[in-house]
Amino acid sequence: xxxxxQPPSVSVGPGKxxxxxxxxxxxxxxxxxxxxxxxxxxxxxxxxxxSERPSGIPERYSGSNSGDTATLTISRVEAADEADYYCRxxxxxxxxxxxxxxTRLTV
Amino acid sequence: EVQLVESGGGLVKPGxxxxxxxxxxxxxxxxxxxxxxxQAPGKGLExxxxxxxxxxxxxxxxxxxxxxxxxxxxxDSNNFLFLQMNSLKTDDTAVYYCTTDRPAYKSTSYKxxxxxxxxxxxxxxx
Numbered sequence: 001x002x003x004x005x006q007p008p009s010v011s012v013g014p015g016k017x018x019x020x021x022x023x024x025x026x027x028x029x030x031x032x033x034x035x036x037x038x039x040x041x042x043x044x045x046x047x048x049x050x051s052e053r054p055s056g057i058p059e060r061y062s063g064s065n066s067g068d069t070a071t072l073t074i075s076r077v078e079a080a081d082e083a084d085y086y087c088r089x090x091x092x093x094x095x096x097x098x099x100x101x102x103t104r105l106t107v
Numbered sequence: 108e109v110q111l112v113e114s115g116g117g118l119v120k121p122g123x124x125x126x127x128x129x130x131x132x133x134x135x136x137x138x139x140x141x142x143x144x145x146q147a148p149g150k151g152l153e154x155x156x157x158x159x160x161x162x163x164x165x166x167x168x169x170x171x172x173x174x175x176x177x178x179x180x181x182x183d184s185n186n187f188l189f190l191q192m193n194s195l196k197t198d199d200t201a202v203y204y205c206t207t208d209r210p211a212y213k214s215t216s217y218k219x220x221x222x223x224x225x226x227x228x229x230x231x232x233x
Contacts, residue, residue: 045221090211
């Protein structure tokens with residue numbers, strides 16, 4: 001089955017740029033969605049279809065996807081960005097949605 | 108205001124059954140593809156099942172660990188999504204979230220946004 005690989009943790013200082021990767025074979029040919037989950041809360045979509053920001057998500061959040069790596073970039077990181085982040089794709093071979101293992105962002 | 112409210116979770120024994128419900132309001136449920144996603148204690152997100160809208164064929168897809176044991180369904184007349192869970196195992200212990208889903212590739216005709224419920228806890232233990 002299709003596997004998405006994320007770093008378990010990323011640490012960044014306030015005001016810096018956080019980069020969270022999501023690796024998968026030819027992931028550039030799939031659409032990637034990114035979710036943010038804060039402790040005790042339900043997940044929330046922050047980037048859909050590789051690079052689209054839903055309404056209400058700050059412009060500081062951006063996404064890209066090419067080759068074997070999709071990337072979530074958070075610019076000018078704030079304390080409120082501290083959360084777990086998950087990437088997700090649809091695997092047509094198995095007709096399954098697949099989540100990455102998640103990355104804990106520490107600010 | 109959009110609301111997705113899950114119910115039906117609880118403590119059950121291995122082999123038991125449970126039916127989760129998700130009552131939806133605030134958006135056009137009949138147009139929405141819906142999924143159940145679960146999260147075991149201290150673990151990451153795991154997709155469980157997806158049900159497309161009737162107009163898109165009402166196709167059902169299941170994750171391998173639950174296929175043959177779980178059944179996803181919907182009641183478009185009353186805006187409910189369900190998950191019938193049979194032959195429960197200890198590995199099914201998790202918080203179960205009801206969420207809208209979307210086509211694998213962006214479609215100009217699909218206009219349902221991303222919404223999640225707050226989850227319902229299922230504990231399977233002897």
